[in-house]
Amino acid sequence: xxxxxxxxxxxxxxxxxxxGTFGFGPEYSEFVDLNRLGAIVVKGTTLLSRTGNFxxxxxxxxxxxxxxxxxxxxxxxxxxxxxxxxxAKYDVxxxxxxxxxxxxxxxxxxxxxxxxxxxxxxxxxxxxNVKQGGIAFGTDPASAxxxxxxxxKNTSIPVIVKLSPNVTDIVAMxxxxxxxxxxxxxxxxxxxxxxxxxxxxxxxxxxxxxGLSGPAVxxxxxxxxxxxxxAVKVPVIGMGGIMTAQDAVEFLLAGASAVAVGTANFxxxxxxxxxxxxxxxxxxxxxxxxxxxxxxxxxxxxx
Amino acid sequence: MALPKMVVRSKVxxxxxxxxxxxxxxxxAPQIAAVAKxxxxxxxxxxxxxxxLLRRPxxxxxxxxxxxxxxxxxxxxxxxxxxxxEAKPGSELDLMGPLGNGFSLEAERPLLVGGGIGLAPLVxxxxxxxxRPVTILMGGRTKEEMYWQDIFKNLCxxxxxTTDDGxxxxxxxxxxxxxxxxxxxxxxxxxxxxxxxxxxxxARLAKLHNVLCQVSLEDYMACGVGACLSCTCAGNxxxxxxxxxxxxxxxxxxxxx
Ligand SMILES: Cc1cc2nc3c(=O)[nH]c(=O)nc-3n(C[C@H](O)[C@H](O)[C@H](O)COP(=O)(O)OP(=O)(O)OC[C@H]3O[C@@H](n4cnc5c(N)ncnc54)[C@H](O)[C@@H]3O)c2cc1C
Ligand SMILES: Cc1cc2nc3c(=O)[nH]c(=O)nc-3n(C[C@H](O)[C@H](O)[C@H](O)COP(=O)(O)O)c2cc1C
Ligand code: FES
Numbered sequence: 001x002x003x004x005x006x007x008x009x010x011x012x013x014x015x016x017x018x019x020g021t022f023g024f025g026p027e028y029s030e031f032v033d034l035n036r037l038g039a040i041v042v043k044g045t046t047l048l049s050r051t052g053n054f055x056x057x058x059x060x061x062x063x064x065x066x067x068x069x070x071x072x073x074x075x076x077x078x079x080x081x082x083x084x085x086x087x088a089k090y091d092v093x094x095x096x097x098x099x100x101x102x103x104x105x106x107x108x109x110x111x112x113x114x115x116x117x118x119x120x121x122x123x124x125x126x127x128x129n130v131k132q133g134g135i136a137f138g139t140d141p142a143s144a145x146x147x148x149x150x151x152x153k154n155t156s157i158p159v160i161v162k163l164s165p166n167v168t169d170i171v172a173m174x175x176x177x178x179x180x181x182x183x184x185x186x187x188x189x190x191x192x193x194x195x196x197x198x199x200x201x202x203x204x205x206x207x208x209x210x211g212l213s214g215p216a217v218x219x220x221x222x223x224x225x226x227x228x229x230x231a232v233k234v235p236v237i238g239m240g241g242i243m244t245a246q247d248a249v250e251f252l253l254a255g256a257s258a259v260a261v262g263t264a265n266f267x268x269x270x271x272x273x274x275x276x277x278x279x280x281x282x283x284x285x286x287x288x289x290x291x292x293x294x295x296x297x298x299x300x301x302x303x
Numbered sequence: 304m305a306l307p308k309m310v311v312r313s314k315v316x317x318x319x320x321x322x323x324x325x326x327x328x329x330x331x332a333p334q335i336a337a338v339a340k341x342x343x344x345x346x347x348x349x350x351x352x353x354x355x356l357l358r359r360p361x362x363x364x365x366x367x368x369x370x371x372x373x374x375x376x377x378x379x380x381x382x383x384x385x386x387x388x389e390a391k392p393g394s395e396l397d398l399m400g401p402l403g404n405g406f407s408l409e410a411e412r413p414l415l416v417g418g419g420i421g422l423a424p425l426v427x428x429x430x431x432x433x434x435r436p437v438t439i440l441m442g443g444r445t446k447e448e449m450y451w452q453d454i455f456k457n458l459c460x461x462x463x464x465t466t467d468d469g470x471x472x473x474x475x476x477x478x479x480x481x482x483x484x485x486x487x488x489x490x491x492x493x494x495x496x497x498x499x500x501x502x503x504x505x506a507r508l509a510k511l512h513n514v515l516c517q518v519s520l521e522d523y524m525a526c527g528v529g530a531c532l533s534c535t536c537a538g539n540x541x542x543x544x545x546x547x548x549x550x551x552x553x554x555x556x557x558x559x560x
Contacts, residue, residue: 020531020532021530021531023526023528023529027528028528051543052535056523057533060355062354063356065356067525069533072532072535073532214353215353263525266357266526266527267357268310269399269528
């Protein structure tokens with residue numbers, strides 16, 4: 001009923017965890033049976049370890065939050081030797097979210113990470129929190145295409161490209177990466193935002209700006225998923241503010257073949273399985289037998 | 304499958320003002336009371352709505368395992384804590400926990416050093432260390448803030464107090480009084496929670512007197528379980544630490560100079 005196949009990645013449910021909000025998985029294993037997830041997308045990984053940004057890294061905003069973690073992670077080698085073996089005992093696809101400073105770095109990481117136990121790569125070309133690379137690749141179609149080509153040259157596992165909402169034309173971006181060889185696209189990453197402390201007149205975040213996520217971004221995310229799903233043939237993974245099964249169903253109706261739960265994990269550590277169970281209930285109530293019957297079915301014809 | 308950590312809906316038994324802007328919230332939470340260790344915290348969802356969205360990390364201040372109750376002692380500083388102060392007996396609160404790692408309970412002659420609301424987790428620590436002789440050094444701005452005396456008087460053998468304005472106890476900061484207390488006391492463990500500069504001072508003096516020292520750190524937290532990396536800091540060995548899941552209690556030498 002819930003099983004989906006995203007670009008060759010077989011998932012028991014269409015509900016994945018969003019990169020950076022679920023650690024590497026084991027962090028939540030005392031709350032959630034990881035075997036029940038569609039896929040785990042691990043924390044953004046870089047070639048070398050990173051310590052992330054200085055100062056305060058999160059700020060709560062109305063129905064949302066800003067983060068400027070800055071891709072703190074132990075690096076690809078430590079992921080491969082220390083973390084990946086621990087994930088082997090779970091029956092769940094592991095998708096590694098990768099970020100590079102240069103096109104070549106994305107290629108090197110693709111080679112390194114194309115090992116047994118890694119079901120797919122998600123290219124983060126949309127991180128708003130790092131000085132080099134990151135979002136620069138996600139806002140310029142030519143650079144984005146170069147990254148995708150380089151990665152595809154160096155791997156045979158499925159490649160998902162994660163799109164930034166911080167662009168004027170997300171459809172053009174999606175089409176460009178599809179042409180360059182992306183096997184799927186995921187969206188949205190966080191929206192660039194800011195908060196100021198009125199007592200000190202200082203920015204709240206140490207990095208000054210950060211990425212907005214959570215329920216506040218959902219309408220924007222949904223609109224972008226709807227636009228992109230109409231324009232590309234590859235599967236779309238929708239995310240941005242999903243807290244409940246109802247939210248997820250909206251994304252599926254808008255054209256997403258799978259969804260990811262992010263910020264909601266912080267509020268409700270069971271969110272990823274709750275959403276999957278809720279989709280099942282929704283299908284039952286509606287007399288449907290397969291989640292794929294929802295995908296792209298929003299009735300958007302203007303009469 | 305039975306999973307060890309949990310989110311529980313706990314019933315509010317009492318919520319009372321105990322000092323300027325500081326409240327004690329007593330909750331029925333038998334699952335948490337049964338396993339919580341001093342120094343651990345709960346991640347509180349103050350409301351079921353989407354704003355405020357994030358949970359608030361609050362130390363477990365008291366545990367009565369037999370009754371299945373815990374208490375939180377918290378200061379109203381913003382939106383979330385103000386909502387907590389409105390919680391009425393009989394209502395329910397969503398708690399995630401217990402989270403983090405607690406204090407070591409190895410001490411034979413412990414000295415507790417707390418400043419301001421940092422005294423909250425030390426209450427449960429003092430409870431757990433009893434009947435060993437517990438000494439506490441507590442600091443606050445004025446005597447109005449030293450309602451903590453009433454809480455600790457039944458748990459500690461010796462109480463030392465400092466206030467910034469000298470209205471009670473020795474004038475100055477806890478660290479100003481600590482050198483003497485350590486010199487006289489023959490303590491084998493110092494436990495501390497409070498503002499960062501205080502912790503740094505406590506750690507420095509404990510080291511000078513060759514006494515083991517644990518500190519409890521805090522930072523802004525989203526997940527509380529080591530997944531989001533909002534709360535990390537550098538360890539002295541060059542490795543990163545997550546305050547929520549590697550701490551919040553650390554050996555002082557692990558994270559402070
Ligand atoms: C492990 C740990 C234990 C704590 N134990 C206690 C305790 O026992 N009693 C107590 O009064 N306070 C404690 N605090 C601090 C407490 O978490 C904050 O005072 C509280 O989150 C403030 O929420 P607010 O909505 O009232 O403030 P706001 O300023 O409106 O909060 C906005 C955001 O900032 C966060 N935030 C604000 N101040 C702090 C802070 N000092 N530390 C961490 N996050 C903060 C909030 O969680 C929220 O996400 C603890 C913090 C940590 C990390
Ligand atoms: C704390 C935090 C860290 C994140 N880290 C990453 C990351 O490393 N790589 C990435 O591609 N996206 C990262 N994201 C973005 C999320 O994966 C997701 O795209 C975004 O938060 C929107 O979904 P949500 O509203 O459900 O959280 C992060 C988000 C948050 C809140
Ligand atoms: S609060 Fe998320 S890692 Fe510590």
